[in-house]
Structure formats: C-alpha cells, structure tokens
Amino acid sequence: MTMQEQYQRLEDTVRAYNPGANFSQIRAAFDFAEDAHRGQMRKDGSPFVTHPLAVAQILAEELHLDSESIAAALLHDTIEDTVATHADIARLFSPTVADLVEGVSKLTRVHYTSKEEEQMENLRKMLMAMAKDIRVILIKIADRLHNMRTMEYQTPEKQKQKSFETMEIYAPIAHRLGMQKMKWELEDLSLKYLDPVGYGEITEALEQKSAAYGDFIASVRQQIAERLAEAGISCTVYGRTKHPYSIYRKMYTQNKSLDDVFDLFAFRVIVDTLADCYNVLGIIHDLYHPILGRFKDYIGTPKPNMYQSLHTTVVGQTGIPFEVQIRTREMHEVAEYGIAAHWKYKQNGQGTGDEKSYEWVRRLLENQEGADAEDYIHSLKVDMFADEVFVFTPRGDVINLPAGATPIDFAYTIHSAVGNHMVAAKVNGRIVQFDYTLQSGDVVEVETSQSAHGPSRDWIKIARSNNARSKIRQWFKKERRDENIVNGRASFESELKRCGVTLKELTAEDMLPQVLKKLCYNSLEDMYASIGYGGVTALKLVGRLREEINHILRRRQGYIAGKDTAAPVKTASQPSQRQTHGEQGIIVEGLTGCLVKFAKCCSPVPGDEIVGFITRGYGVSVHRADCPNAAAERHSEADAGRWIRVSWAEKTNESYHTTLEVVAKDRMGLIMDVSTALSTTKTQVSSLNARTTPDGFALVTLNISVPDSEQLQAVMRKLGQISGVLNVMRPTG
Ligand code: MN
Numbered sequence: 001m002t003m004q005e006q007y008q009r010l011e012d013t014v015r016a017y018n019p020g021a022n023f024s025q026i027r028a029a030f031d032f033a034e035d036a037h038r039g040q041m042r043k044d045g046s047p048f049v050t051h052p053l054a055v056a057q058i059l060a061e062e063l064h065l066d067s068e069s070i071a072a073a074l075l076h077d078t079i080e081d082t083v084a085t086h087a088d089i090a091r092l093f094s095p096t097v098a099d100l101v102e103g104v105s106k107l108t109r110v111h112y113t114s115k116e117e118e119q120m121e122n123l124r125k126m127l128m129a130m131a132k133d134i135r136v137i138l139i140k141i142a143d144r145l146h147n148m149r150t151m152e153y154q155t156p157e158k159q160k161q162k163s164f165e166t167m168e169i170y171a172p173i174a175h176r177l178g179m180q181k182m183k184w185e186l187e188d189l190s191l192k193y194l195d196p197v198g199y200g201e202i203t204e205a206l207e208q209k210s211a212a213y214g215d216f217i218a219s220v221r222q223q224i225a226e227r228l229a230e231a232g233i234s235c236t237v238y239g240r241t242k243h244p245y246s247i248y249r250k251m252y253t254q255n256k257s258l259d260d261v262f263d264l265f266a267f268r269v270i271v272d273t274l275a276d277c278y279n280v281l282g283i284i285h286d287l288y289h290p291i292l293g294r295f296k297d298y299i300g301t302p303k304p305n306m307y308q309s310l311h312t313t314v315v316g317q318t319g320i321p322f323e324v325q326i327r328t329r330e331m332h333e334v335a336e337y338g339i340a341a342h343w344k345y346k347q348n349g350q351g352t353g354d355e356k357s358y359e360w361v362r363r364l365l366e367n368q369e370g371a372d373a374e375d376y377i378h379s380l381k382v383d384m385f386a387d388e389v390f391v392f393t394p395r396g397d398v399i400n401l402p403a404g405a406t407p408i409d410f411a412y413t414i415h416s417a418v419g420n421h422m423v424a425a426k427v428n429g430r431i432v433q434f435d436y437t438l439q440s441g442d443v444v445e446v447e448t449s450q451s452a453h454g455p456s457r458d459w460i461k462i463a464r465s466n467n468a469r470s471k472i473r474q475w476f477k478k479e480r481r482d483e484n485i486v487n488g489r490a491s492f493e494s495e496l497k498r499c500g501v502t503l504k505e506l507t508a509e510d511m512l513p514q515v516l517k518k519l520c521y522n523s524l525e526d527m528y529a530s531i532g533y534g535g536v537t538a539l540k541l542v543g544r545l546r547e548e549i550n551h552i553l554r555r556r557q558g559y560i561a562g563k564d565t566a567a568p569v570k571t572a573s574q575p576s577q578r579q580t581h582g583e584q585g586i587i588v589e590g591l592t593g594c595l596v597k598f599a600k601c602c603s604p605v606p607g608d609e610i611v612g613f614i615t616r617g618y619g620v621s622v623h624r625a626d627c628p629n630a631a632a633e634r635h636s637e638a639d640a641g642r643w644i645r646v647s648w649a650e651k652t653n654e655s656y657h658t659t660l661e662v663v664a665k666d667r668m669g670l671i672m673d674v675s676t677a678l679s680t681t682k683t684q685v686s687s688l689n690a691r692t693t694p695d696g697f698a699l700v701t702l703n704i705s706v707p708d709s710e711q712l713q714a715v716m717r718k719l720g721q722i723s724g725v726l727n728v729m730r731p732t733g
Contacts, residue, residue, distance in 0.1 A: 003034075006053050013060040014070060022067035025093060026056075029071035032092065036082040043153035051146060052076055058142040062182060063337055068093075069135045072100035076139055080105040103136030104143065137173065144170045145182055148189040163193040178306055181336045187245035195248070202244045202251075205258050213241055213265070220267060220316060224324075227287055228269070233276050238268040263313055265322035270332050274299065280326045281310050288314035291321060299327070306334050392443045405438050405464045408455075411446045412468035419468065420455060420475055421448035435462045454479065484532025485525050492531055495538040498732070500626045501552045506545070515548060553609070553625055585652030588612055588620050589645035595619025596646075602627035602732045603658040607709030612646035622646055627732045655684060655705035658712060661731050665724040666698040674700055677718045681711075697726075 001009070007030050014021045033052050040048035056073035059065045065073075071093055078084040079101050090098035148166055151159050167190040174183035192199045206213070217239035225237045241247075241264055250261045258264075269280050277299060284290075294313035302308045309327040316322065327335065389401050391410060401409050407425030411418045424447040425432055438444060455472045463469045493503045506515060507524060519541055521527040531538050542549070583596040585606060596612075602624040604610050609625035623630035630643075664670055671690055678685050684705040692698050706712045712730075719728045 003047065003050065003053070006050070006057075010053065010057050010060060010070070013057065014067075017060075017064045018066070021070070025067055025071050025097075026074070029074040029093060029097070032084070033074045033078060036078045036084050040081065042150070044150065048077075048081075051150075054146045054149075055139065055142045058145055059138065062142075063138060063179075065135065065138065068097050068100065069139065072097045072104070072135070073139050073142065075101045076104045076143060077108075080108050100133065100135055100139065103133060104139050107136065107140045108143075134177075137177070141170055141174055141177075141179070141182060141186075145186060145189075148186060151189065151193060159193040163190040166190045167194060178303075178334060179337055180307075184243040184245070188243055191245045191248055198248055198252075199244060202247050202258060206241055206244070206247075216318070216320065217241070217265060217267075220265075220322065223287065223316075224267065224269065224284070227283055228280060231279070231283055233279060233283075234272060235276070235280065236270045238270070240266055240268075242266055263321045263323050265320070267322060267324045268332075269324065269326045270329055271326065272328065274328060277310055277326045277328060281312065284312060284314060284324050284326070288316050290314050294323075299331070307331075309335060389438050389442075391438050394443060394445045399444075401438060402464050406435055406462050407432060407438070407444060407446065408434055408459050408463045408472075409465040409468045410438065410444045412463070412471045413465065414446065416471040416474070418446055418448055419471060421450065421452040422446050422455075423449045423452050434459070481529055485528040486532070488528030488531030488538070489524075491538040492528060492541065495542040496549075498628045499542060499549045500628065500630065501549050505552045505556075506548065511548060511552070515545060518544060518548070585649045586610075586612075586620075586622055587647050587649050589647075597621055598656065599623040599627065599629065601629050602730070603656070605656040605658050605706055605709050605712050606648045606652040607712075610646055610648070612644045614642045614644060620644065620646065624732065629732075652708065655707055657686070657703065657705050659731055660702040660704060660712075660716065660719070661727075661729050662698075662700040662702065662719055662725055663727040663729075664698045664700065664722070665726065666692045666696050667724050670698055670722070670724060671700070673722045674702075674719065677722060678702070678704070678715065681715045681718050683711075683715050 010030075011023060011026065014023075014026065030049075030053065034047075034049045037048040037052075042048055042051055052074045055076060056070050059073050060070055075084075075089060075093070075097065078089070079086060086098045086102050089101055144166055147162065151162060154162070166186050171183050171186040171190065174180075174186060188199075221237050221239045225235070228235050228237075247258065247261055247264065250256065251258060254261070269284075271277055271280055291313045294311070296311040298307055298309045298311065308331040309325045311323060311325055313321055313323045389403055389405055391399050391401065391405075393399060393414070399410060399413055401413060407427070408419065408422070411422045411425070422434075425434060425436070426445040426447070427436060427438070427442045429443070429445075455475055457476070459472050460469050463472065489503075496503055496506060505511070512524070516522070516524070516527070519527060521530075527541070530536050531541070583594065584598075586596045588594055588596065589612075596619055598604060599613075599621050604622055604624045610622050611625050611630050612620040612622050613630065615621050662674065671688070675685075675688070685702060686705065687701075687703040689701045690698055704715065706715065716728045716730075719725060
C-alpha cells in the first residue's frame, strides 16, 4: 500500500463513523507531518510518517475518535522530533490540537526506569495529562501499540525495556480506561519480548490445536445460537480462545500446563436488552452445568472502569469448561473501548465531554494529595493496576475497594471515625478477623465503640487501600502529639528540678499566665508538645524563666522548715536575726556550735543563697539554694523536717573551695590563658583538669578558693572573656 493509499484508508475509516469530520484539517495535518518528518526513517527503513499515520488509523479504527484527535495523532511526534512548535500547530490547526500534541510529547519525554520513585513521578505526570484531557492518553496508548507492533526492528535491550514499561504502565492504564481489546494486544506483544519462550509455547500450542479448538468453539457457538433462537432472543455469539497473556498468567500463577488451564475458551453473547442478558444466563445455565462460585454480575455492580457484563463458567457435554460473557451491545462497546465509547467530545461541532464518566480519574488523583512517594506508587498498583472488590454496607450501598481489601479498608472508606472506633467486623453476619480478605458480594458490618482504643499499628500493614492507611497514619500523628506532650512535660519538669523549683510551683495559678506570656505559648500543652517535637529545648525555656524561678525560690526561703513549724520561719533578710559569728561563717537557725560542712555538689561561697540539711551523723551540710540535690531532697516526705534555715555570718572565712567548669573551643594556649586569668584575679587554684571532646571542645574543671561570690563572679567574668570560651559555670548536682 502506498502512503497515499494508507492515508485514503484513514479518511475512509473516519468517514464511516463520522461523516461530518473535519477532513481538510486531517489532510492538512497529514501533509504537515509528512513535510516535517521528511528524511526521517523508521528502523524498518520506511518513511517516519508511516508511524503517525498508523497511530491515527488505530484511533480511528478502534476508538472512533474525533477530528482533532486524529489530526493530533498525525502530528503527535512533530513537536518532539521536528522543528515544529506548539505555536505553529496552534496557528495552523487549533489550540486544542496543539495542546494534545504537546501533551503526548510530554509523555514521550518521560523516561521510565525500574526505580519506583521515578516511575511514580512519571505516572503522576501521565495521570495529570489524563485528567487534563484524556485524549492525550488515548493517543499515547495508540502510539505505544503501534510501536509494540513494530518492536521487532528494535534492539533486544530496547524491546525488553519497552515491553516491561508497556506491561507495567500502558496495559494497566488501558485496562483502567476499559479498553480491553488494546489491553490484550499490549499484553500479548509485551509477553512476546519479556518471555519469548513462554509466549512461543502458548502461541504454538494454540496454533497446533487451532483446528481442534476451532471445531469445539464452532460447535458450542452453534449450540448456544440455536438454543437462543428457539427462545426467540436475537443475539450475536462470539467464541475465542483466551488471549495468550491471560493463559500465560493462569499457567504461571496456578503452576499448570496449557492442557490443565481451567478455562481456555470464552464465549460472548451480545443481546439487545438488559432483560435478555438475564434470560440468556438462565438458558446457558440450563444448557450447560454451571461451576459454583464463578458467576459474576457486573451489570448489577459495574467495575469502576464502567465495564458491565454477566460472567459465568460452565462445563459442556465434552467436559471442557468455558466462560460465557453476556451483555448488551452498548455494554459491549464500553467493554471493548471503555472511555472512548463514552466519548462525546465535540464531534461534528456538537456534544460536550462526558465529564462524569471519568470522575474516578479525578478521584484517584485527589486521593494522592499529601501521600508520600512510596505510598503513591503503591496505591497506583493497588488502586489502578489491580481488580476491585465490591462489598455491601448493611444498608445495601455498594462500596468499591481494591482487591484484597479488609474490613479495615471498608471501615475507613465509610468514615475515618468509623475506622478509628472499630472494635469488631462482621461479614455476612459473622464476626471476622480484621485481616479477613473481603470478597465481592460480602455484606460488611462494622461495630464501633466510643471507648475503642483506636487503630493499632498493624492495621497500616493490613489495610490495602491508600485511603485507609493514610487515615490510620493521621490518627497516629495526632496520637503522637499526646506522646510529645508527655515527653515534653517530663523534660521540662526535670529541667525545673535542676533549678530547684517544682512544676507545680511554676504552673500555680498565680504564676502560669506570666510564664505562658513570657514563653509565648497559648497553653502548657502546646509548650510541652513543642518540647516533645524537639522544636525547642526545655533548657532554653527554663533559661527564660530565671526571674520567675528566683521569685519562687525567694518566696520559699522563709518556709523551708514549714512542715514542722507552725509559724513561718523568719526570712534571711531580717537583720535582727543575723548573728555575727558562726561555724565556718555559717549561722544555723536555732543551733550553735554544730558541725558544718559544705556540700561538694554545689560548693557554696558567701553571698550564695544557701540551705542546710541535718545529716545523719555529720552535722549540717550546706547547699546552695538552687542546688538540685537540695531541691530533690526537699521533696522527700521523710526528710522534710531535716531542712533548716542557714545563713552566712557577717564575718566569714578567708576563702572557700568551689568549682568552676569552663567550656571552650579547644585551641593552642587555652590552658595558658586560663591560668593567666586566674593569676591576674589572684585566685588560689587547687586543681585544673582539662579534657577535650571528640568534636573539638575543651572542658576545663577548676577547683579554686575564693572569699565570696563577688570575687567568684569576677573570676567567672575574666574567664568568660578568654577567646574561644563559650561558657563558664558553677556545677551543681
Ligand atoms: Mn510516536
């Protein structure tokens, strides 16, 4: 056939279903493509334009598409492979044609790899194109079909790669769009390259037995046709062997030889009316022996791709099982061409797109929002590439779920609150496990309880739908807020403890508003949650509450022995109480001449606020008031009475031992600078220890003697000025 003859055939094909087509536009598209691709060759040596011509032919023949789609098919490789631009095509043809071509080019530019992540992105783009204009995907599928038909001229590597892609992406999309005929061909062609041996075995065997099979098919066809004619039902009966990939899959999944494959044959009865479908079913079941559990009513509950049909498998007199599909002519159109059969795009300038028919595409896309990449590919495989199950609510509503779905999926499809409160599930009136695999036709009932514990983490694994999984995750995310609050509260509390105050004191009614205001939180819960999340450290927040903490500590000073004493003990600031002398400069309330020692944990010096603890056997131990040991022990009921008021005498000792810790960026000469600082402040040093951390910091511990806190502050300031020093502190606890 010459190219002109091929083109003429295309026009004839279009004219047959659409006499009012825009033939001048189609002709112009062909001329433009021929011109643009001039000099380009296909791998088989033919002019490149034969390819877009063949793609247009497929769309016309198989899908009866509109003029713009046919024109776009003819032009589909011009933007990608020639100098033509979107603007050129928009100007010469129409903006819609240009958009379609651009859309197909975008899909062509997508390169699939075996990496799921990237595949996901590509699939997403592809789906976006679908949602925008489904004709783009139809042209792309026809493009792929023609490329698969002519794949023999490609390298083995390319054959495998394209076939894998076709099997994984294009065939399933064709299936989801309801285009069974194209799906089968795509699958068979892919199988041919993916498993040439397996494919060869099946096709050869089918060929060998074609005569015998042919006889069988003819006889069954005749039987059915005659019997239906007797019943006065007008119909068309088709018979065929199932397509190679469908047989291959059965052999593979059931580990059977070709002879053992259960049903090799499929018959189709096309009738005029819906009532006839059920009449025919009765007659078929009367004529042959129906196999239990193989009857499916896709008329009552259509597949989401709009497929409608009655399916039954029966065994004839010969003992050979075969499937019979019964449907009306209209249902048949949808079955063969799916979405394209519903195509009501402006043909002959009338009619509009049948938006509602592919609402599911949009639904699929909407469900992906917010899901992460891993989930997306998974959900596409489940939601898009697998079959569905149909189950009933107790009220009789049909719920569509991915194959393998469980009561968990069902519950979350009804409502997230139903899922979160589910305590039991019943299928057909009987209690089932949550991982029960739902079957089409099951009546599913979910029992909920207000006191339900909520989902368990296992549910994420059990659930098959992305919808259920993401809702369960959401629940845990919310739940984790509670965990965060608990953790945040714990670290805030322990940080406060280090400062010597309790959470109760800080969050007392008279303190709380000021605390929240200072820290800029609306509630304590919010604050705890943000600590728990790691958004802010407890240390930082407590650091900002220095004033409030000191206030609490000061206020408490007067009530330290409060548990045992009816009247509050007078505060340290009352000069009348001050004694001039004391053991080691310490005055112990109500006691004279008792043994006094300074706690090693916080080594107080004159000027520090202090408290005393009556030890068992060694007099009074003096702590700094902000020492966590003092704070902790004060909480203990048993020791409550052992804390006593102590204060500094007017005359104190010459010097007191204390400890400083210096944190600095480690560098040459750091220790030298530290000792210089100590000597210039005339500080007595009893030991100096330095160690470095693996991340390059130096921790210097100094044991020094100072007369009072004023002098100590001066030393600390001096040390703080040393280059590289980050922090100078008095250790406690
Ligand atoms: Mn192409």
